[in-house]
Amino acid sequence: MVADEGSSLPSNSKSAPSKELTTRVLSALAMAAVALLTAYQGGWAFALFWLAAGIAIMVEWTDMIGVAPRRPVQGLLGLGLAALMVPLLTDAGFGPWATAGVVLAAGGSLLARGTSSKLWTASGFVYAALIVLIPPIVRAHPDLGILGLLWMFAVVWATDVAAYFTGRALGGPKLxxxxSPKxxxxxxxxxxxxxxxSGxxxxxxxQRxxxxxPFGLFGTAVLSVVASVASQAGDLGESALKRHCDVKDSSHLIPGHGGVMDRLDGFWAVCLIMAVVLLTIPLAA
Incomplete structure (x- = not known):
């Protein structure tokens, strides 16, 4: 998530903003360390890390929209996300497991009460599925691999940090x-x-x-610009969703950051960019 540049607490508590920033930094460093460690290991550890992130996002999404019956719907969607992960870790064919994932997701969406709730539930599954699938696919891709993954991390993290501190230092017209008024x-x-x-x-x-x-340095620069814009758009999109649901944070799971959606909204948008890239790499190779 691209941080709100002008966020602050009431001026009668001068130490509170610095304490809040310290909490944010420590949480961010801990999450970055886990993400980098599992990325280095690859395999099951990495895939399960992103499956857990996807399930957390799905739970936060369905909690925010107030889906009912909540736990049965979340259970079916969680099983659907897990089914999508199976062919990435085994020799199982993608078709049958993808079909199982879609069927489970459809079942959870149909179980939700109300037409609007069904549509929101299905959208939440698609949103979470991108987080579950794209990082492991990028990590295993012969033309991208861990370098492509590190590029994704670097672009999102640099966008987040620089937007926060540049905005606080320079201020100016609102985006x-x-x-997101700040x-x-x-x-x-x-x-x-x-x-x-950073990209x-x-x-x-x-190269060292x-x-x-597979893009060359010029292509990497262009793609980094696109990904940074997408990351900040992803953050605004999640802010709009929270306003629609009348909540401040997607959850309170991560100290200083809110929920997993709050932390990964920008990364989700870059995953979407990478999904498009993955479809075009064979043409460029």
Missing amino acids: CPAI KTWSGFMGGVFAATL LLVAWSG FGLSL
Whole structure:
């Protein structure tokens, strides 16, 4: 999630903002360490990490929209997400397990009461499925691998950090006050600039170790800009959803960050970009 650049607590508690920032930083470092460690290991550990993240997102989504009956719906959707993961970890064919996942998701959506709730439930499954599938697929892809994954992390994290501090330092016109009143255009541009540099740094560093991305340095720069914009759009999209559901955070699971959706909304958008890239890589190879 791209942090709100101007967020602060009441001025009568001067130590509170610094304490809040410390909590955010420590939580972010802990999550980054787990993400990087499992990315290095790959295999089951990495896939299960993202399955857990996807299930958490699905639970937060269905909690926010107030789906009923909640636990049966969440149980079916969770089984559907797990089914999608099976062919990524075994030699099982993707078709049957994908079909099972879709059937379970359809069952959970149909079980939800109300037409609107059914549509929101199905949308939540699709949203979570992208998080479950794309990182392991990128990690295992022969043209992307761990370098492609590190590029995704770098672009999202650089966008997040730079947007927060640039926006606080420079202020200026608001980016989208109707949805997120504390985000600024200066923060947006700072995030894009930092993401581009970080994306290029990952690609350049990979070349020093005999690894390369299939886009070249210029293509990596362009894709980093697109991914940074998508990351910030993903954050705004989740903010709009929370406003629609009249909640401040998707949950309180992560100290200083809210829920898993709050932390991964930007990364989800970059996963969407990578899904498009994965479809075009064979054409470019």
